[in-house]
Amino acid sequence: MRDLTPAATPARRPALRRLLREKWLHLLLVPLALLWLSPLIWIVITSLKTNAEVFDQAAGFWPKALNFANYPNTLAVAPFGTYLINSVxxxxxxxxxxxxxxxxxAxxxxxxxxxxxxxxxxxxxxQVMFPIYAIFLTNFxxxxxxxxxxxxxxxxxPFVASGYGTFMLRQSFRQVPSELSDAARLDGCGHFSILWHVYLPLVKPTLIAFGIISVVTHWNDYMWPLLVTNSESVRTLPIGLGLLAKADSGADWPRLMAGTTLVVSPLLLLFVIFQRRFIDSFMHTGVK
Structure with a gap:
């Protein structure tokens, strides 16, 4: 019986080259994705270690046993439930x-x-041109x-208005054909009706893109809440993490990383659920 393996090998080469041509972008993005995920992976793994393993160079990257007790211990150190509600x-x-x-x-x-x-x-x-720290004293x-x-x-x-968001949405409104608003005005619509029924449906991607930026920025904000609050009842999650890092005995890194995981998890979960809408909002911001 003849061995067809050598003859089949040249036939596979065009298919392999075609696969590389079609998937080269994936081959480039996979290492970049792993590089982006590496800090998150390190945070989660560190949150499952003991404090001794964090500072023991011989302990290795992986914990000997998964220490899930760091999470309830972190929640017991500070009222993270209150911080979470305040952040929301x-x-x-x-x-x-x-x-x-x-x-x-806009x-x-x-x-x-x-x-x-x-x-x-x-x-x-x-306000877009000035750094936010330059007006902290005036706002305070x-x-x-x-x-x-x-x-x-x-x-x-201090943040209910946004110059960046106004500029972003104004540019999208200017791309909406004026004939649409003229037709709505002939039908008897006022400014608010035109805005609600004509403009807003066409600029949803821009609103979603701005919403992502706003949520991430203010969910992670640390300096301003630290400046204007001094009691646990009104503090937010980033302030709680700061308190863990400034303990009298030094930072308890496993608990600190467990707290960090709890803080970033809502944003990651939100992205996983709405990832297609998030990506489309940035790719198709504006009106064609």
Whole structure:
């Protein structure tokens, strides 16, 4: 019987080259994905170690036994349940306020005509040009005069408007054909009806993209909540992690990594559930 293996080998080569041509991007992205995931993997593995294993160079990368007790121990050190609720309230309130303000401001700057519109838009964008740390003192003094220090509104009020979000949405509104709004106006629609029924459905990708940026930014915010709060009842998750890192006996790294896992898990879960919508929002931001 003849051996067909040598003859079959040349026939496989075109198929292999075709596979490489079609999948070369995947071969490039897989190492990059592993590189991006490596800090998350290290955090999760460290959260399952003992404190002795973290500082023992001979212990190796993997823990000898999975120490899941770090998670309930972390929750017992600080009221992370309260921190979680506060983070959800603060992040959700900021996002809701920003969506309302940037939508109205962007529509006005994109489709309405009023005196000094361009000058006002330039002034409005100044907050994008200045770093947020440059206005911390002014915001703090204002909130103190209003009696809002050490309250949840103190972490929400300074961020209910966004110059970046207004600029982003204004550019999307300007890409919507004016014939659509003209037709709606002929049908008797006012500005709010046109905004709701014509513009907003067409700029959903932009709103989703901005929502992702806003949620990630304010969920992870540390400096401003640390400045305006001084009691556990109004603190957020990043502040709780900071308290774990500043313990009198030094940072308990397994517990700190367990707390970090708890903080980033909601965002990762949100991404896993809505990953297709997230990716589409960035790939198709704007109106074609």
């Amino acid at each position: 309230i603060v992040t959700g309130s900021i996002l809701t306020g920003q969506i309302v303000t940037i939508t109205l401001a 529509y006005a700057f994109a489709r309405l005509e009023f005196p000094f519109k361009n000058a006002l838009f330039t002034l409005f964008l100044l 003094v204002t909130l103190r005069e209003m009696g809002l220090v050490n309250t949840l509104p103190a972490m929400i009020v």
